[in-house]
Amino acid sequence: xxxxxxxxxxxxxxxxxxxxxxxxxxxxxxxxxxxxxxxxxxxxxxxxxxxxxxxxxxxxxxxxxxxxxxxxxxxxxxxxxxxxxxxxxxxxxxxxxxxxxxxxxxxxxxxxxxxxxxxxxxxxxxxxxxxxxxxxxxxxxxxxxxxxxxxxxxxxxxxxxxxxxxxxxxxxxxxxxxxxxxxxxxxxxxxxxxxxxxxxxxxxxxxxxxxxxxxxxxxxxxxxxxxxxxxxxxxxxxxxxxxxxxxxxxxxxxxxxxxxxxxxxxxxxxxxxxxxxxxxxxxxxxxxxxxxxxxxxxxxxxxxxxxxxxxxxxxxxxxxxxxxxxxxxxxxxxxxxxxxxxxxxxxxxxxxxxxxxxxxxxxxxxxxxxxxxxxxxxxxxxxxxxxxxxxxxxxxxxxxxxxxxxxxxxxxxxxxxxxxxx
Numbered sequence: 001x002x003x004x005x006x007x008x009x010x011x012x013x014x015x016x017x018x019x020x021x022x023x024x025x026x027x028x029x030x031x032x033x034x035x036x037x038x039x040x041x042x043x044x045x046x047x048x049x050x051x052x053x054x055x056x057x058x059x060x061x062x063x064x065x066x067x068x069x070x071x072x073x074x075x076x077x078x079x080x081x082x083x084x085x086x087x088x089x090x091x092x093x094x095x096x097x098x099x100x101x102x103x104x105x106x107x108x109x110x111x112x113x114x115x116x117x118x119x120x121x122x123x124x125x126x127x128x129x130x131x132x133x134x135x136x137x138x139x140x141x142x143x144x145x146x147x148x149x150x151x152x153x154x155x156x157x158x159x160x161x162x163x164x165x166x167x168x169x170x171x172x173x174x175x176x177x178x179x180x181x182x183x184x185x186x187x188x189x190x191x192x193x194x195x196x197x198x199x200x201x202x203x204x205x206x207x208x209x210x211x212x213x214x215x216x217x218x219x220x221x222x223x224x225x226x227x228x229x230x231x232x233x234x235x236x237x238x239x240x241x242x243x244x245x246x247x248x249x250x251x252x253x254x255x256x257x258x259x260x261x262x263x264x265x266x267x268x269x270x271x272x273x274x275x276x277x278x279x280x281x282x283x284x285x286x287x288x289x290x291x292x293x294x295x296x297x298x299x300x301x302x303x304x305x306x307x308x309x310x311x312x313x314x315x316x317x318x319x320x321x322x323x324x325x326x327x328x329x330x331x332x333x334x335x336x337x338x339x340x341x342x343x344x345x346x347x348x349x350x351x352x353x354x355x356x357x358x359x360x361x362x363x364x365x366x367x368x369x370x371x372x373x374x375x376x377x378x379x380x381x382x383x384x385x386x387x388x389x390x391x392x393x394x395x396x397x398x399x400x401x402x403x404x405x406x407x408x409x410x411x412x413x414x415x416x417x418x419x420x421x422x
Contacts, residue, residue: 001055001292002099010092011040022054022290024298024317027089028063032315032358043067043090047355051087052298052317056098057172059296060087061351077349133157135204135211137165145221145264148285153216162216163201166281167209168288171295178292179205185287186212192256196247198267198280210288217278219269222336226263230339234372237336238405240266240277244329245399247279252322252395259286259320261328262308263335286320298354306350307341308332311358311386323388326395330383333402338368342384361386376405 005025006016017025017035028047029038037044045065052059058081062069070088071079081087083098132139137154140162145151149168156163174182186203193199202213222240226232232240244266248258258279265280289297310327312319334342342362345353362384365377379401385391392398 003053003055003058004097004099005051005087005094006097008086008093008095009088010090012037012092019053020055021292022294022297022317023052024314025051025053026063026315027051027092027094028065030358034315037090037092041090041092044092047358048089049087050298050351050354051081052296054292054294054296057296058082058096058098061298061354063355064348064352065089078351134165134167134209135202135206135213137163137213139165144224145280148281148288149210154213156213164198164214164216166212166214166284168212169209170288170291170293172293173208174291174293179210182210182287182291182293186284189256189283192251192254192282194247194250196243196276196278197250197282198278200282200284212284214280215278217267217269217280219267221264221280222266222268222277222332223263225268226336226339231369232336234337234376234405235407236275237333238376238402239275240268240336241329241333242399242402242406243277244279244332245395245402247282248322248325248329249394249396249399251282252325256283257286257320257322258282258325258328259313260305260308261325261332262305263332266332290318298350306353306357307335307343307345309357310388312388314354314357321388322395323391326383326391326398327385327388329395329398330380334362334365334380334384337372338365340368359386373405376402 002018002020004016004018007013019025025035026033026047027035027037027049029036029044030046033047045063045067047063048065049063049069050061052061059078060069060071060076060081061078062076067090068075070076071081072086081096083096085096087094087096137156140153140155143151143153143164149166151164151166154163154165183203183205186200190200198217199215200212204211244261251258260281261279267278267280268275269278270276288294308328308331310324313324331342343356343360344363345356362381365380366372379398383391383398392401
């Protein structure tokens with residue numbers, strides 16, 4: 001399955017763009033646009049519209065353009081697209097084609113892509129009645145963990161160990177080939193072991209569910225704790241960030257990138273001097289989002305995910321680099337310290353927030369919370385640079401810059417910061 005966008009009117013008539021996987025396609029005047037119309041179509045905004053594709057799904061999002069985006073002649077902010085639809089901006093018109101290559105017209109790959117909501121729904125809470133077995137594990141109760149899928153506390157019958165069992169029902173039916181690819185990618189993560197990392201032990205498929213067995217971490221996630229208690233003490237938030245950075249550095253050293261760091265996957269366990277922060281869902285979210293089964297995700301959870309996405313992940317959706325994890329960690333720490341997002345999203349539509357992520361500088365963190373030390377503020381803002389090359393050379397350097405601020409009491413006097421912070 002693939003989606004083709006063909007220019008059928010305008011100065012670039014005849015050009016076409018083909019997509020066979022989950023990706024973003026930006027049209028506009030800016031350098032980050034994949035289809036630039038700067039000189040030949042004066043009615044185009046710097047980022048005019050974006051098409052999110054994940055064959056067979058396709059959606060167009062107007063990005064706050066001055067002259068608007070139209071689908072089949074109607075001005076839209078967002079619209080799901082079908083075969084034959086026409087997208088117009090300025091003098092340019094693109095036609096949408098959903099195509100199945102001849103080699104996919106037979107065999108396993110020829111199965112229809114049926115949205116999961118069209119299938120008979122399983123129980124929304126597998127633990128709503130007596131505990132039952134799933135994937136060979138006895139489910140005890142639902143764990144209220146934000147994010148993709150549902151997570152349960154379960155017992156491994158072989159040794160009685162407590163584990164966390166995450167279950168994801170895909171947005172679209174998976175072929176055997178697609179399912180095997182997703183599980184193979186997930187299983188590569190099972191070798192990652194670190195004290196601050198929630199380890200993955202098993203990845204399997206049961207009927208229409210993908211099941212991932214992970215370490216069980218008692219406690220709450222940082223997003224929940226923030227709602228409950230408000231902005232964290234500076235030393236405590238920095239200690240959590242340093243724990244997460246230690247896990248990320250271990251993963252980066254072994255060639256893995258998380259690709260989705262946010263408060264919901266910082267799990268806090270223990271108390272007092274024994275309190276520890278562990279990073280969950282390592283790589284699983286990105287692996288699933290890149291699969292054909294995830295559907296369209298860019299607007300799925302704008303408050304929970306979008307504020308932590310690095311700008312390069314909007315413009316190059318399939319790319320995952322260590323610098324992106326650094327940005328997302330900085331954005332999460334900013335949130336925990338201020339109980340505010342790093343950008344003033346206000347009440348604008350989610351697609352306009354994507355433009356803010358790409359172009360707008362963060363609100364200075366000391367404007368949100370004046371007592372944050374200058375060196376700490378400088379370290380956080382360096383991790384949040386729009387240009388990945390302007391961030392710290394590695395996540396370890398970011399951790400070194402944060403380390404002097406791990407103390408229990410916040411102070412207005414800065415310790416001597418590392419030389420490369422400023």
